[in-house]
Amino acid sequence: TTDCICPLGKFWHWRLHKCITQGAWGYECGFFPEEHKHRVCQDGLACKAIATADNYNSPGKFQGTARSRPATCVQCVTGDSCPTGEKRHQAHCAVEAKLTGDACVTVKITLPPKDVHVNEELSHTATATASATATASATAIACVSVEEGKTRMGIEDVEGMGKVLSAELTTVMQEKALEEATKKALEKAMLDRDVSAEEAASIAKMQAA
Numbered sequence: 542t543t544d545c546i547c548p549l550g551k552f553w554h555w556r557l558h559k560c561i562t563q564g565a566w567g568y569e570c571g572f573f574p575e576e577h578k579h580r581v582c583q584d585g586l587a588c589k590a591i592a593t594a595d596n597y598n599s600p601g602k603f604q605g606t607a608r609s610r611p612a613t614c615v616q617c618v619t620g621d622s623c624p625t626g627e628k629r630h631q632a633h634c635a636v637e638a639k640l641t642g643d644a645c646v647t648v649k650i651t652l653p654p655k656d657v658h659v660n661e662e663l664s665h666t667a668t669a670t671a672s673a674t675a676t677a678s679a680t681a682i683a684c685v686s687v688e689e690g691k692t693r694m695g696i697e698d699v700e701g702m703g704k705v706l707s708a709e710l711t712t713v714m715q716e717k718a719l720e721e722a723t724k725k726a727l728e729k730a731m732l733d734r735d736v737s738a739e740e741a742a743s744i745a746k747m748q749a750a
Contacts, residue, residue: 544636544637545630545631545634545635545636545637546560546634546635546636546637546701546702546703547560547634547635547701548560549626549627549630550562550563550583551563552577552580552581552634552635553580553634553635553701553703555573555574555577555703555705555706558696558699558702558706559699560701563580563581563582563583563584564581564582564583564586564614565583565586565614566583566586566614566615566616567613567614567615568581568582568613568614569612569613570582570588570612570613570614571588571590571591571610571611571612571613573588578612579633580633580634580635581614582614583614584623584625584626584629585616585617585623585625586614586615586616586617586623587614587615587616587617587621587623588612588613588614589612589613589615590610590611590612591611591612591613635703635704636703636704637701637702637703638702638703638704638706638707639702640687640702640707640710640711641687642687643684643685643686643687643714643718644684644685644690644711644714644715644717644718645682645683645684645685645718646682646683646684646715646718646719646721646722647680647681647682647722648680648681648682648683648719648722648723648725648726649678649679649680649726650678650679650680650723650726650727650730651677651678651730652677652678652730652731652734677730677731677733677734678730678733679726679727679729679730679733680726681722681723681725681726681729682722683718683719683720683721683722683725684718685714685715685717685718685721686714687710687714689714689717690710690711690713690714690717691710693713693717694709694710694713696710
């Protein structure tokens with residue numbers, strides 16, 4: 542059988558990230574995205590657009606993609622595709638996407654050259670000037686777990702996940718790993734460059750002498 546997120550009689554609410562009971566006759570189903578409407582109504586019912594004129598229009602940020610319109614759960618009639626029971630559930634349920642492991646990112650940072658200038662006093666009346674250049678690069682890796690990604694998204698209590706939420710979580714994990722790896726590499730490169738700058742300063746002093 543298909544690994545459905547929700548049990549028979551319920552469907553996955555894409556925005557609330559949880560299973561809710563399928564709607565009875567008269568249930569307003571028009572605000573759901575088109576690709577979800579076949580799951581919204583109870584067996585024997587179909588989500589159909591309302592024939593009367595209506596100025597309903599609230600897709601929000603999903604304007605142009607959600608294709609939401611006034612619709613309600615009504616009785617299926619001849620010609621409708623209305624499978625029922627376990628057959629319908631297995632054919633149309635939202636399938637759970639299981640994420641395991643960590644999202645890891647490797648970052649290499651090369652800092653721009655840092656010029657070091659030294660004025661070295663040779664005697665009470667004379668000085669000499671010399672310069673050197675300090676450069677540094679560093680590589681760091683960071684990994685983020687599924688649990689850390691869910692915490693960042695504020696969905697710690699969400700158990701099952703569909704393909705959309707799973708993809709969003711993967712992106713968040715990758716972004717967090719990138720941030721952490723970048724921070725580690727930058728800190729290491731700056732430390733290495735400071736050490737290199739000290740060495741360059743010593744060389745500059747020797748040249749000045």
